[in-house]
Structure formats: structure tokens, C-alpha cells
Amino acid sequence: MNWDTVFGKLRWDSFVFAGAIENPSASEFVAFGAGSIVILGAIAVVTLLSVMGWWVPLWKNWLTSLDHKKIGVMYIVLAIIMFLRALIEAAVMRSQQLAAYDGPGYLAPDHFGQLFTTHGTIMIFFVAMPMITGFMNYLMPLQIGARDVTFPLLNAISLMLTTAGAILVMASLVIGEFSTGGWSAYPPYTGLEFSPGVGVDYWIWAVTLSSISSTMTAINLTATVYKNRCPGMTLMRMPLFSWTTLCASVLMLFALAPLTAATSMLALDRYVGFKFFTNADGGNMMNYANLFWLFGHPEVYILILPAYGVWSEVVPTFSAKNLYGYRSLVYATIGIAFVSFLVWLHHFFTMGQSAGVNVAFGIATMIIGIPTGVKVYDWMLTMYRGRIRFSTPMLFHIYFIVVFIIGGMTGILLANPTVDFQVHNSLFLVAHFHNMIIPGVLYALFAGYIFWFPKVFGFRLDERLGRRAFWCFAPGFILAFFPLYIIGLAGATRRTVSWSEPFYLPYFAVAMFGALLIVAGVGYLIVQVVVSYRNREQLAAPLGDPWDARSLEWSTASPPPEYNFAALPVVDARDMFAEEKENGTAYRSPTVYEDIEVLRNSMTAPLVGLAALALAFALVWHIWWLAILGFAGAWAVIIARSFNTNTMKVIPAATLRAENEAFLTAVRNAPGVDRDLEFSPQNKGKAAPDLVQERPAPAGGHQALGAAL
Ligand code: HEA
Ligand code: HEM
Numbered sequence: 001m002n003w004d005t006v007f008g009k010l011r012w013d014s015f016v017f018a019g020a021i022e023n024p025s026a027s028e029f030v031a032f033g034a035g036s037i038v039i040l041g042a043i044a045v046v047t048l049l050s051v052m053g054w055w056v057p058l059w060k061n062w063l064t065s066l067d068h069k070k071i072g073v074m075y076i077v078l079a080i081i082m083f084l085r086a087l088i089e090a091a092v093m094r095s096q097q098l099a100a101y102d103g104p105g106y107l108a109p110d111h112f113g114q115l116f117t118t119h120g121t122i123m124i125f126f127v128a129m130p131m132i133t134g135f136m137n138y139l140m141p142l143q144i145g146a147r148d149v150t151f152p153l154l155n156a157i158s159l160m161l162t163t164a165g166a167i168l169v170m171a172s173l174v175i176g177e178f179s180t181g182g183w184s185a186y187p188p189y190t191g192l193e194f195s196p197g198v199g200v201d202y203w204i205w206a207v208t209l210s211s212i213s214s215t216m217t218a219i220n221l222t223a224t225v226y227k228n229r230c231p232g233m234t235l236m237r238m239p240l241f242s243w244t245t246l247c248a249s250v251l252m253l254f255a256l257a258p259l260t261a262a263t264s265m266l267a268l269d270r271y272v273g274f275k276f277f278t279n280a281d282g283g284n285m286m287n288y289a290n291l292f293w294l295f296g297h298p299e300v301y302i303l304i305l306p307a308y309g310v311w312s313e314v315v316p317t318f319s320a321k322n323l324y325g326y327r328s329l330v331y332a333t334i335g336i337a338f339v340s341f342l343v344w345l346h347h348f349f350t351m352g353q354s355a356g357v358n359v360a361f362g363i364a365t366m367i368i369g370i371p372t373g374v375k376v377y378d379w380m381l382t383m384y385r386g387r388i389r390f391s392t393p394m395l396f397h398i399y400f401i402v403v404f405i406i407g408g409m410t411g412i413l414l415a416n417p418t419v420d421f422q423v424h425n426s427l428f429l430v431a432h433f434h435n436m437i438i439p440g441v442l443y444a445l446f447a448g449y450i451f452w453f454p455k456v457f458g459f460r461l462d463e464r465l466g467r468r469a470f471w472c473f474a475p476g477f478i479l480a481f482f483p484l485y486i487i488g489l490a491g492a493t494r495r496t497v498s499w500s501e502p503f504y505l506p507y508f509a510v511a512m513f514g515a516l517l518i519v520a521g522v523g524y525l526i527v528q529v530v531v532s533y534r535n536r537e538q539l540a541a542p543l544g545d546p547w548d549a550r551s552l553e554w555s556t557a558s559p560p561p562e563y564n565f566a567a568l569p570v571v572d573a574r575d576m577f578a579e580e581k582e583n584g585t586a587y588r589s590p591t592v593y594e595d596i597e598v599l600r601n602s603m604t605a606p607l608v609g610l611a612a613l614a615l616a617f618a619l620v621w622h623i624w625w626l627a628i629l630g631f632a633g634a635w636a637v638i639i640a641r642s643f644n645t646n647t648m649k650v651i652p653a654a655t656l657r658a659e660n661e662a663f664l665t666a667v668r669n670a671p672g673v674d675r676d677l678e679f680s681p682q683n684k685g686k687a688a689p690d691l692v693q694e695r696p697a698p699a700g701g702h703q704a705l706g707a708a709l
């Protein structure tokens, strides 16, 4: 047996450390540092888990769990870890571009290419997607009064496939290299001729894993909305976040298929010499551009719709009002989802269609501004004459409205083909999309994180540190990206490793400073979670509803029990929980408790994930025996599982009664607290008897939070 049969294309010098030893340079040193961080990080995690004896609880309580809430939390943890990597990469890119004025800077062009590709790929597929999937997984079933998603095992497998993809991207830091073809990976550049290394293969398999995973999530969440709503929860009574989950899932269902097709066809081109995308041999590169953006454009709405959903929950809660224009928001969401499939061509106006085609797609693109505008006005009208509490999520929202409109308007500019010919692939474009994604998606998710954290963990996050993070993020984004609009208009192109125009220099410097402010904001979020954990006694909110919120997820304990609801809620109005609190009928005992069945934990998903990881890694390195083993292993585990008849366990009615009545008694006995006084700075310390509500609320913690403001 020779080396190639056993190890495929793997060689000793495939390891990142070999490059640094053979050819020491600043670029290799950075690569060496990154590889070391991955290895040391992995060692640190393994040591910590072993020393603390956490392996068994991690396996039993988390990795094998089929509970949508735990799966949701794991998605978010994965996204946070990957975010830290992609954020560091962003800062490194910024410093390279600052250092590269009239010189090469400190990174080799190839290394810089890997950086923007991994940054873009990770941020989209392994940060934004898992983060929203985590939110949707955790919240939607609770909001529609369900006990879990329709297919819990499929849900766990989806998580593990995304995780396998993320591990693959991390592995490329240590073994081999990553693609330099950008997150959109256009051939012919990503074909074998121009990218013969394994980098593009890493990209292909990581993205394919993520794509298959998201398709399965889409099937699951769509089915859940249609099948698992509690009695009385008609579609038009669903909270807006659940609506956006539904629409984003339908988008995923249709949009990820073209992506899987594109990556599979690229793989066939690279592995077995097909010519799908090779113009010279009868293929056509434009097929790739069309397939990719048929995914890529709806993708940005897959990200933004759930973020709109977050705002639609945050704004009414902190304005103490019903959501203004519920129906119009639902129709706007459906409208955006529908139109988002008709505009993909605006990503390649410059690639040879006739002017007529460009104009048609340009107009279709601009139409999206209308339903988006409806949303913006609805949120503003929700705030209008509301009793607004300016807590951190609300600060993020107000900032979002202002900055997002600017980003949206630059989108409308780009939608005009004549303008786009000037600024396509310039830093103006980079500024546009970060302008949509950072305030629109990232900050919305930060706001959602602060908002729902007490639901998930039973204690609130420290408000003061949250505000500090906000005050880094707010100017940070503007300083990091508004300068790019200016130099982009002046001609600076994206993906440039070095440049020599003196006019750009101050703008790149400001952009660097802005990026550092964003990093500082993330630092505050980390400190916030540590400090809040330490003070969890004072910040405790176990009774479920610390913000006086409106939808069903707030009617259960925090954290919610495994089965979510002891008895399924029965709903007869929109915002029923808010209404019941208003007229004093919330927290009634159910008339009857019944035994319920829930799924036992299962090791199927982690095993499938492991097999998929082996398969993908083997494909990257052409280790065929391992590929066959991985493929067969994954199916073997799934087939074995189908023979398991002992998959359910029963939670007896008596247990449900005991747990639920204990919760309800605690809520009913809790002293009434005026939340308005706590959170709005102008009311601090004033007595305002008309604002005092007699509603039960969590004891403890309020004073600490009040004092922090
Ligand atoms: C979450 C992400 C997100 C969102 C929400 C958007 C939203 C929009 N985008 Fe953007 N876009 C991206 C992410 C996003 N984009 C990315 C990642 C790329 C580049 C990919 C790459 O090449 O790598 C890109 C690229 C991109 C291009 C291609 C440019 C090029 O390659 O040269 C175009 C062109 O039309 C465009 C347009 C728009 C428009 C019109 C909207 C609209 O949805 C905006 C709508 C919002 C408003 C208009 C503001 C609020 C509205 C009102 C206050 C009402 C009044 C206004 C009107 C009626 C006009 N985008
Ligand atoms: C948090 C602060 C962030 C900073 C400072 C930052 C910075 C950068 C920089 C410097 C580039 C390269 C620009 C160029 O081509 O010259 C880039 C590209 C990109 N970023 Fe970010 N980014 C951030 C967050 C995000 C987020 C949250 C996302 C998505 C969820 C994202 C998605 C992308 C994408 C898709 C690209 C394009 C990659 C490519 O060209 O293929 N970024 N970013």
C-alpha cells in the first residue's frame, strides 16, 4: 500500500507549521499563530472538560439532546465561537489594508485572499445562519405553543452537519489552506486550472454541509409552523417572529437547493473533469453565477427577515403597546420573501446581459424598498405615543432605524444598473452590505440575545455593561464602514491587498479605528456575560417574564421545562398573554393535566455528524477509503436508529402538575413591581402610582438593575 492510498494528497508540508519553518515571513508567522490558536484552543477545551469532569454532562445533557431549546442554544454557541474567529480576521484585514499604503503590507496576497474568503464564508454560513437558526429553533415552538419541532432528530442532525462544516473550516487553518476565491467562489478562478490546491475543496464541502443542514432545518421549521401550533393559534395570531421564521424557512427551502447544485457541480468539475462551468468545452460560467445568486440574494433576506422578527417583538414590548400594523407586517414579510426570488441578477449587472434585462431586474430590486418601508413605518408607529423604556435592545433598535435606512438607500442606488457599473465590486458595495448586515442582522441578534437571555438562563444580563457595548458598537460601525462609501465612490476596489492612492489613507485609518471599537464592543459583551453570571442571584428572573412581554414564550418558567408547556395553551386572540396579564387572568391552572411523551436522547446525530466530517475531510484530501467509510457510516447509523423502538419516554401527569403548580404559585405570590420605573432613566426614583401594575413579577434583582442605570 502506498502513501497516496492511505493519506491521499496529505503531506507533511500540508501542515501550516511546515510553511513557517521553511519560509519564515510575516504572513507565515500570522498563519502559524492562527494554526497554533486552533490547536491550543482545542487542547484547552479538552483539558477543561476532562479536569472539570464535564464530558459526561456535555454528552448527556447537550450533544445527544433532541430538545429544540438545547439545539437552539448550541447553534448560538457555535455561531459565537465562529464569530470571534471571523471578527479577528476582519481586524487583520483592516490592519493589512492600512499597512499596505504604497507597499505590500505584511500579508502575502494569497494569504489576504484566504482571509476575505474565510471571513465572508464564516460570517454568512457559520455565524449568521447558525445564529438565526438558533433563535428560530429556540423561540418559534415556544411562541406557537408547541412542545417541540416536528422532526426533533432531523433537527439535531442539522446542527451536527453545520458543526462538521465549521470544524472543517477550522481544520483548514492547521492542515492545508482555504480558498482564495471569495465567498461566492466564481469559476473559472475556482476551477482546477487556476486553483489546483485543496482550498476550494474545503470551501465546497464546508458550504455543502451547511447548505444541506439548512435545507433540513427549513423542512423542519416549515412543518412545525403548519403542524404544531397549539389550539386556537391561527396563522394570523402568530407572533411576528414566528411569521418571519416561517418566511425565512420557506426561502431556505427554495434558495439552498441552487447552492447545493452549484457546489456539487463545481465539485464534479474539479473531481471528475466535468465541464459545467468551462466555456471552452461547451460549459458556461454564467450558469454558476446564476445558480449562486439564485441562492445568494434570497440568502440576505433569510438573514434579515428573522432580524425584522426580533425587532417586531422588542419594539412593542419596550413601548408597552400592541405592534402597529400587524397584518401589514405579515404581508410585507411575505412580499419581501416573494420578490427576493426575482432580483438575483442585480449581482451581475456588469456581466453581459442586455440593458433591458438589467432594467427589469433593477426595477424588481427597487420594489423591495416598499415592503421594507412599510416595516420601518410600522415600528416607528408602534413607538409613537408608547411608554418607551430605553433599555439596551431598544437603543439598538433606534440606532438600527437610522443607519439601516441609509444602507437601504445605498442598496437602491446599486439597484440602478447605470450606477452599479460605476461601483460594482468597489468598497462602496462592501460598505452597503455591511451596512445592512451589521446594524440589520448582527445588532438585531445582539438585541435579541439581551432580550431573550433571561428566558433561556433564568437571569438577566447586566444592563450597564450592555449599554457600554452599545456605545462601542454604535459609533464603531459608522466609523468602520462609512469611510468605505467615500473611497469606494472614489474608486477603491474590494478584495485589494495593497493600494497607493494617498487620498484613501485617512479613510482606511478611520475604518481601522472603527473596527477596533466593534471589537471593544464584543469585549464588553463577553465581560457582560461573565459579570452577569457572577451576579445571577440579583439578576434572577426565574418567573419567566422580566420585561412584561407579550407572547407565549414568556408565560412559562425561565428556563422553560423540557416539555415547554405542562398543558398546551389555548389561544383565542393575538397577544393573548399580554391581554390576560392586563385583565388579571394570566397564570391560571389548566383544567386537566395529561401524561405526555417526549423523545429520549439519542447519539444518532453526533455520530452522523462525525461520519459527515470524516467524509468531507476525506473528500478534500482525496482519501477515498475514509470517504467510503464516512458515507457508509452515516447511513449505517441512520438505518440502525430506524430499528430502535424505544425512543420515547413518558412524563406522568403527576409530575407535570407538581412542577407547573409550583411555578404558578411562585408567580402568583411574587410581589407586584413597576417595571416602567425601573428601566426608564427619567422615571428613576419617582413615584408614579398610575404606572404601578399589580401584576406578579420576579422577586429580587430589580434594585440591582435600577441602581446600575
Ligand atoms: C442582510 C443583508 C442585505 C440586505 C437586507 C440587503 C438589501 C438590499 N440590497 Fe444588498 N447586498 C448584500 C446584503 C444585503 N442587501 C450583500 C451581502 C451584497 C453583496 C454580495 C457580494 O457581492 O459579495 C449585496 C449587494 C447588493 C447589490 C449588488 C451590487 C453589486 O454587486 O454591484 C444590489 C444591487 O441592486 C443590492 C441592493 C439591495 C437593495 C435594493 C436592498 C433593499 O432590500 C433595501 C431596502 C431598504 C430600504 C430602501 C430602506 C428602508 C425603506 C424606507 C425608509 C422606505 C422608503 C424607500 C423607498 C421606497 C426606496 N445589494
Ligand atoms: C464586525 C465587523 C466586521 C468587519 C470589521 C468586517 C470587515 C470586512 C472586510 C475588511 C472585508 C473585506 C473587504 C474587501 O473586500 O476589501 C469584509 C468582507 C466581507 N464581510 Fe465583513 N466585516 C465585519 C462583519 C461582517 C459580518 C457580520 C458579515 C456577515 C454576516 C460579514 C460578511 C462579509 C462578506 C460576505 C464579505 C465579502 C467576502 C468576499 O469578498 O468574498 N462581515 N468584511
Ligand SMILES: [Cu+2]
Pocket: 296, 297, 300, 343, 344, 346, 347
Ligand atoms: Cu441581492
